[in-house]
Amino acid sequence: MPTKVILDVDTGTDDAVALMVAALSPDLELIGATTVNGNTAVHNCTENTLRVFDWIGLPLTPVHQGMSRPLARPQMTQLNPASRIHGDLLDLPPPTSARLQPGHAVDWLIDTLLASDGDVTLVPVGPLTNIATAIQKEPAILEKIPEIVIMGGAHDHGNSTASAEFNIWLDPEAARIVVNCGRPIRMIPLDATHRALVSLDDCRTLRALGTPAGEAAARFVEKRIDGYDATQPMHRAGAAPVHDALAVCSIIDPSVIRTHLIPVDVETGGELSVGRTVCDFRFRSGRPANVHFAMDADEPTFVAMLMEILGRTA
Numbered sequence: 001m002p003t004k005v006i007l008d009v010d011t012g013t014d015d016a017v018a019l020m021v022a023a024l025s026p027d028l029e030l031i032g033a034t035t036v037n038g039n040t041a042v043h044n045c046t047e048n049t050l051r052v053f054d055w056i057g058l059p060l061t062p063v064h065q066g067m068s069r070p071l072a073r074p075q076m077t078q079l080n081p082a083s084r085i086h087g088d089l090l091d092l093p094p095p096t097s098a099r100l101q102p103g104h105a106v107d108w109l110i111d112t113l114l115a116s117d118g119d120v121t122l123v124p125v126g127p128l129t130n131i132a133t134a135i136q137k138e139p140a141i142l143e144k145i146p147e148i149v150i151m152g153g154a155h156d157h158g159n160s161t162a163s164a165e166f167n168i169w170l171d172p173e174a175a176r177i178v179v180n181c182g183r184p185i186r187m188i189p190l191d192a193t194h195r196a197l198v199s200l201d202d203c204r205t206l207r208a209l210g211t212p213a214g215e216a217a218a219r220f221v222e223k224r225i226d227g228y229d230a231t232q233p234m235h236r237a238g239a240a241p242v243h244d245a246l247a248v249c250s251i252i253d254p255s256v257i258r259t260h261l262i263p264v265d266v267e268t269g270g271e272l273s274v275g276r277t278v279c280d281f282r283f284r285s286g287r288p289a290n291v292h293f294a295m296d297a298d299e300p301t302f303v304a305m306l307m308e309i310l311g312r313t314a
């Protein structure tokens with residue numbers, strides 16, 4: 001039985017790969033996508049998400065647009081590295097069939113979860129503004145959420161600051177609400193995604209798949225590699241993380257990551273550490289463990305999953 005998922009995205013290049021994996025995997029049923037301010041303005045995230053679904057031949061996948069700015073902090077200007085890694089609009093044609101659905105994403109999330117059998121996994125891979133707003137607006141959705149699988153966070157090193165990963169850093173108040181909501185949480189942070197890189201050789205293999213998803217993923221990852229090599233080089237040149245896709249793959253095959261069940265909270269008050277996911281590996285806080293936090297990933301398994309799934313067509 002496929003796992004039902006909703007992806008909450010700030011579609012940029014790795015969100016785009018995650019959307020294609022979620023849409024094409026036989027192990028998942030993508031109920032829909034909600035867009036949120038993050039890598040670029042939310043209307044661009046929406047346009048990019050529609051381009052992806054149109055490109056892979058699934059234009060009827062529901063897309064709803066969400067929050068355009070963080071809960072409590074001023075809108076942060078885009079980071080230069082992010083614009084080179086993502087850009088504002090994806091290198092795909094504008095949609096011809098896919099259409100934005102009416103209604104705010106937060107309301108659609110609430111209505112969909114309340115009407116569900118409690119079997120829809122939430123997969124936020126951008127800032128957590130939509131998810132936090134939905135929880136605050138209608139707490140009754142919580143009992144309907146079996147798990148929240150988040151791409152975000154960092155223990156060892158950040159990417160937006162020394163302390164913080166972008167999705168958490170852009171809206172730390174929202175992240176803190178979600179992390180402490182009481183539902184099962186699996187967090188795929190930079191500590192895992194930076195250990196599962198996709199290379200230029202892999203892009204050649206993706207393109208050779210001869211599928212729309214393979215071609216698009218090759219384009220997006222090549223752009224990511226260019227951006228990473230230029231602005232935040234990984235431990236090997238010519239390769240880049242595809243953060244959001246690893247989060248989705250961890251639902252299909254949990255063995256692709258290695259997690260620790262620990263207390264995790266989000267710093268919202270620090271000057272140098274705001275947006276840090278504070279991981280209490282030694283249980284010093286006396287608080288209960290609330291997050292399955294991934295500290296490692298299996299790169300060959302991840303890449304093989306991408307090849308298998310993106311080699312499919314709708």
Ligand code: RIB
Binds near residue numbers: 013038039167
């Ligand atoms: O830090 C990586 C995360 O920030 C990814 O989700 C990427 O798409 C950006 O949103």
Ligand code: CA
Binds near residue numbers: 010038039126
């Ligand atoms: Ca993202």
